[in-house]
Amino acid sequence: MILKSITLKNFRNYRSETLTFHERFNVIAGDNAQGKTNLLEAINLLCTFRPFKQVKMEELILFGEEEGRIKGEIESESGLNEVHIVLRKGGKTLKLNGKVVYNTTKFTGKFNIVTFLPSDLEIIKGTIQDRRKYIDAVISNIIPEHLRDLKLYFRALTQRNALLTHQTQVSKESIEVWNETIAEIGGRITRRRIKFIKKIEPEIKEAYRQISGLETDIQIRYKTSFTPSVGFEEDIKRELELRFSHDRKYGHTSVGPHRDQIDFAIDGKIASVFASQGEAKTLVLALKTSEIKLLTQILKRTPILILDDIASELDYKRRSFLFHLLREFNGQIFITTTVPKEILYKGEKKVFFIEAGKVQPAVLRYSPVY
Ligand SMILES: Nc1ncnc2c1ncn2[C@@H]1O[C@H](COP(=O)(O)OP(=O)(O)OP(=O)(O)O)[C@@H](O)[C@H]1O
Ligand SMILES: [Mg+2]
Numbered sequence: 001m002i003l004k005s006i007t008l009k010n011f012r013n014y015r016s017e018t019l020t021f022h023e024r025f026n027v028i029a030g031d032n033a034q035g036k037t038n039l040l041e042a043i044n045l046l047c048t049f050r051p052f053k054q055v056k057m058e059e060l061i062l063f064g065e066e067e068g069r070i071k072g073e074i075e076s077e078s079g080l081n082e083v084h085i086v087l088r089k090g091g092k093t094l095k096l097n098g099k100v101v102y103n104t105t106k107f108t109g110k111f112n113i114v115t116f117l118p119s120d121l122e123i124i125k126g127t128i129q130d131r132r133k134y135i136d137a138v139i140s141n142i143i144p145e146h147l148r149d150l151k152l153y154f155r156a157l158t159q160r161n162a163l164l165t166h167q168t169q170v171s172k173e174s175i176e177v178w179n180e181t182i183a184e185i186g187g188r189i190t191r192r193r194i195k196f197i198k199k200i201e202p203e204i205k206e207a208y209r210q211i212s213g214l215e216t217d218i219q220i221r222y223k224t225s226f227t228p229s230v231g232f233e234e235d236i237k238r239e240l241e242l243r244f245s246h247d248r249k250y251g252h253t254s255v256g257p258h259r260d261q262i263d264f265a266i267d268g269k270i271a272s273v274f275a276s277q278g279e280a281k282t283l284v285l286a287l288k289t290s291e292i293k294l295l296t297q298i299l300k301r302t303p304i305l306i307l308d309d310i311a312s313e314l315d316y317k318r319r320s321f322l323f324h325l326l327r328e329f330n331g332q333i334f335i336t337t338t339v340p341k342e343i344l345y346k347g348e349k350k351v352f353f354i355e356a357g358k359v360q361p362a363v364l365r366y367s368p369v370y
Pocket of ligand 2: 037
């Protein structure tokens with residue numbers, strides 16, 4: 001898939017800009033705080049209907065304005081698609097080829113993006129929740145029902161927790177219906193996660209070896225919040241019933257995929273605790289490389305790649321691996337930099353210079369050296 005062009009109206013620090021992209025390699029260059037990350041965020045929103053992280057709508061709209069817009073043309077196997085997003089204080093709306101999309105979860109997974117963001121280090125060094133979120137986001141890209149299940153699951157969980165907290169006389173029977181839902185959907189979520197980890201783990205091991213040049217052993221450890229025996233659905237249901245008194249006492253649900261643990265281990269050591277910055281970055285690169293490979297294999301289409309501020313964060317060896325990787329990748333790439341000469345990309349590319357939310361005329365350049 002290829003993002004042909006984008007038009008921003010009152011989005012972040014952009015008043016009104018249209019950019020026409022290169023189908024392979026786009027460099028977004030500029031000094032700090034000019035709008036490079038904002039542009040990538042707009043691209044991500046346009047293709048996935050999701051911002052990089054949870055934000056209030058007004059943060060996305062140019063200060064002092066009521067409404068922001070992002071429009072773009074995306075070429076995919078289904079042809080040329082026009083996507084139009086309107087951002088208002090109350091929420092955001094999506095139009096695909098002129099028609100309003102009411103069920104936006106259906107839109108998720110239609111266009112795929114893989115991002116390398118500075119905040120991705122959190123996947124390794126952050127909390128278990130960060131890792132659960134990451135794994136769920138990748139699975140949702142491949143299997144859109146996963147996102148729908150997560151929404152239903154958390155709705156049921158909120159209901160069960162509300163009953164546990166607010167009803168002094170809550171009986172086992174009254175939360176039975178929520179136990180059923182949590183067990184049924186929770187089982188599906190757990191199964192998909194474990195299946196996905198099994199699939200991606202060998203890829204990550206291999207990618208880590210390639211990037212670091214070391215024979216390091218990488219593992220992803222998944223530990224369920226219940227003891228697996230007959231089947232996830234039955235197991236969750238059984239433990240929900242068993243822990244009813246405990247859950248009532250603490251006012252929350254202590255079993256289910258929202259409590260499962262995911263950890264990376266580097267040579268047997270838990271990465272969130274022991275990984276150095278360099279090891280964590282290498283692991284993120286390995287993870288993303290594997291994500292691209294899986295997406296391409298399973299969906300039979302190449303995702304768009306977004307890299308924010310990544311080159312400057314890496315030492316020479318890792319940076320050369322990254323550009324080697326980008327040369328082999330045959331999809332569209334967007335990469336930001338404050339130092340364009342750090343972009344060691346041989347081949348045709350388009351460089352956009354951003355200054356205070358405005359795009360300077362694009363220059364088509366051929367890089368003679370690699
Ligand atoms: N809603 C908004 N309205 C106006 N300006 C905004 C809004 N949201 C963010 N900004 C501003 O946009 C500017 C550019 O932000 P951005 O993160 O895109 O910079 P950048 O070019 O990626 O910089 P860096 O190289 O430091 O990462 C920031 O100064 C930020 O305060
Ligand atoms: Mg930035």
